[in-house]
Amino acid sequence: SQQGEEDPQALSIQEGENATMNCSYKTSINNLQWYRQNSGRGLVHLILIRSNEREKHSGRLRVTLDTSKKSSSLLITASRAADTASYFCATLLSGGYNKLIFGAGTRLAVHP
């Protein structure tokens, strides 16, 4: 079953612009993670934010988490053509479950 839902499904921007992707989820979580997937490849972990954290930064990435709204956002600043990929949020459910559940993803296209 899908726990997370990303929004938008697809995003097309120009190099240098910022890209914002949103993720909503349904049940209580231990942490929320963002991953990137280049076409036809495995996923690469970008950033993990724990349920007691509200914001986290890593290079050009900024992630926020609002547990009251059960939502998260990923901001990529000053995007580059190389950022073109699909981005997924994944939630680790709380309650002792070791299940990492992924959303449907956002396809980001950054045009030179």
Add this chain to the structure above:
Amino acid sequence: SQTIHQWPATLVQPVGSPLSLECTVEGTSNPNLYWYRQAAGRGLQLLFYSVGIGQISSEVPQNLSASRPQDRQFILSSKKLLLSDSGFYLCAWSPSPNTEAFFGQGTRLTVV
């Protein structure tokens, strides 16, 4: 350092044939292991996860099964493939439930 190996990269199998996909992890012990399936342009569907040898949790009842005969080996199997089993299969591991997951490069399975 830890590495994950998943093979084969591509596979074309006739309907009704058996399946065995293997995933091994090196450089760590007692990893959490995951099998996911991804339909074209879609998110990842969790199929199985394992927290230890012989401990397999199934998320999706279907004609697939998983086994963990050794600590760092995770096998996805089917006795008789269906057309609907086609997809991109990804194996992943994590050191513990509260950490990031590392993905293999995936197996693209086409059932004909």
